[in-house]
Amino acid sequence: MSATTSRAGRTTAGIDYSKLIQPDRVHGSLYTDPAIFAEELERIWYQGWVYVGHTSEVPEPGDYVRKSIGPQDLVMTRDKDGQVHLLLNRCAHRGNLVCEDARGNSNSFRCPYHGWTYRNNGQLLGYPYNQGYGGKGKLDLAMGSVPRVESYRGFVFGSFAHDGPSLAEHLGPAAGEIDRLAALSPEGEIELNAGWLKHRTRANWKLLAENETDGYHPQFVHGSIFSVTGSPIGALYSDKSTAVTRNLGHGHSENDLRPEFRNFAEPMRWFGTTESRVPEYVAAMRAAYGDDAERILIEGAPHVMIFPNLFIAEIQVFVIQPIAVNECIQHATAVQLRGAPELNKRMVSQSIGSVGPAGMLLADDTEMYERNQHGVEQLRPEWLDLSRGMKRERVDERGLTIGTATDETGMRGFWSNYKQLMEEGR
Amino acid sequence: MNDKNVHGVVIGSEFAEIGVIVDDEGNGPRLRLEDRRTGRVRHVDALELEAIIWLPEGHLRQLLDPSADRWREDIGR
Numbered sequence A: 001m002s003a004t005t006s007r008a009g010r011t012t013a014g015i016d017y018s019k020l021i022q023p024d025r026v027h028g029s030l031y032t033d034p035a036i037f038a039e040e041l042e043r044i045w046y047q048g049w050v051y052v053g054h055t056s057e058v059p060e061p062g063d064y065v066r067k068s069i070g071p072q073d074l075v076m077t078r079d080k081d082g083q084v085h086l087l088l089n090r091c092a093h094r095g096n097l098v099c100e101d102a103r104g105n106s107n108s109f110r111c112p113y114h115g116w117t118y119r120n121n122g123q124l125l126g127y128p129y130n131q132g133y134g135g136k137g138k139l140d141l142a143m144g145s146v147p148r149v150e151s152y153r154g155f156v157f158g159s160f161a162h163d164g165p166s167l168a169e170h171l172g173p174a175a176g177e178i179d180r181l182a183a184l185s186p187e188g189e190i191e192l193n194a195g196w197l198k199h200r201t202r203a204n205w206k207l208l209a210e211n212e213t214d215g216y217h218p219q220f221v222h223g224s225i226f227s228v229t230g231s232p233i234g235a236l237y238s239d240k241s242t243a244v245t246r247n248l249g250h251g252h253s254e255n256d257l258r259p260e261f262r263n264f265a266e267p268m269r270w271f272g273t274t275e276s277r278v279p280e281y282v283a284a285m286r287a288a289y290g291d292d293a294e295r296i297l298i299e300g301a302p303h304v305m306i307f308p309n310l311f312i313a314e315i316q317v318f319v320i321q322p323i324a325v326n327e328c329i330q331h332a333t334a335v336q337l338r339g340a341p342e343l344n345k346r347m348v349s350q351s352i353g354s355v356g357p358a359g360m361l362l363a364d365d366t367e368m369y370e371r372n373q374h375g376v377e378q379l380r381p382e383w384l385d386l387s388r389g390m391k392r393e394r395v396d397e398r399g400l401t402i403g404t405a406t407d408e409t410g411m412r413g414f415w416s417n418y419k420q421l422m423e424e425g426r
Numbered sequence B: 001m002n003d004k005n006v007h008g009v010v011i012g013s014e015f016a017e018i019g020v021i022v023d024d025e026g027n028g029p030r031l032r033l034e035d036r037r038t039g040r041v042r043h044v045d046a047l048e049l050e051a052i053i054w055l056p057e058g059h060l061r062q063l064l065d066p067s068a069d070r071w072r073e074d075i076g077r
């Protein structure tokens, strides 16, 4: 039977991703077709590694926080032995939501519907009036859990696949960017305990993921925050910049601003300040790292998008949660560095200025995401161009593809990984 | 109850809310625990608290079974 094409890439035999995703352009339906979104859930969100939460959010036994993998509602818990679990927030009786609060401390959970009670590892402890089931312990039921849970420097990822690549394989060189972030703490540890802001965004999740390392837009979209704060960051995303956009593989990418910061060789410039303004922090760093502190303080924090949903933007962490083909939630928090109270306070106030309810960074991006979603829903010209900088890409000393600060090298890396995941085993 | 000796807190979660007071009414201190959802009260003395601390994990889990004591068919029969 021959398949007939009804519209670009759509045949009676299914969706042909090799038609929709080309090296220099992608088709608009990738952002608007509910059938594609459904396949993404199965092949990306309910299959591969997805960032869920940070161990610092459940520091004590009994701590729990509500988290998600796409539309799946999860409870991240820490049991009495210190182990972290990812439970699906669904009662094994009739499927009620078990936990409602965003966070709390409880070693066991009682479903409010009929009182079934679970240990915080998902084990069923019992149910009321047990004669209806023939007595105690008669049901072999439990809360569902994410089968694979691994963490890297406290960043907890989950995978619904029982086997597959390890988290280390998935992260590849992107792990080094998490290391760079941790190195900014005198104790080498990150904490994500400053609280989360949630922004509901009427846009497909991929528009966000692609934008995170798009160095082409900041000069336009973020002009107001750069001018108000006198930030030197804007200039880093110009065509004269020596910063690079790097494809880190597996859909991960970064804007590597280090070449620019190395040129200036000023500690704390990456943070928009000087050593003398944060003397305690700098002293703690020099005490912890010795001669290497200078390099760490000059090079600053990473700007990396870890496929499919974790964006580390220097001083903030964003998590992208897709809800529907045209809707997602952006979760944002300030990075906190262990042993750096002086800097942490500034990180929180800078984050409020950029991603808070009246913040000037995320609101500008989100305006673009929603306009972008509306735009791609229009029928012509069908394609989104992805060719910027294709002809000037190079391979760096690690064998990774790099483009200039404003090139779409990161997006092309995103799409080649996406295409592979969507076509695998077909 | 003598007000100056009352130091109350609520240990609460989305699952339960217990008012906790150190009760000095007797000849020695004890905890007064109140289930704020039902008003049911229990006083717990030092030796009883010690027993809770020494309860093995498995034993505690058994007590958390809703059918263990509170919600069972034979209660009140």
Ligand code: FES
Binding pocket: A091, A092, A093, A094, A095, A096, A111, A112, A113, A114, A115, A116
């Ligand atoms: S649905 Fe949870 S106890 Fe019935």
Ligand SMILES: [Fe+2]
Binding pocket: none
């Ligand atoms: Fe009812």
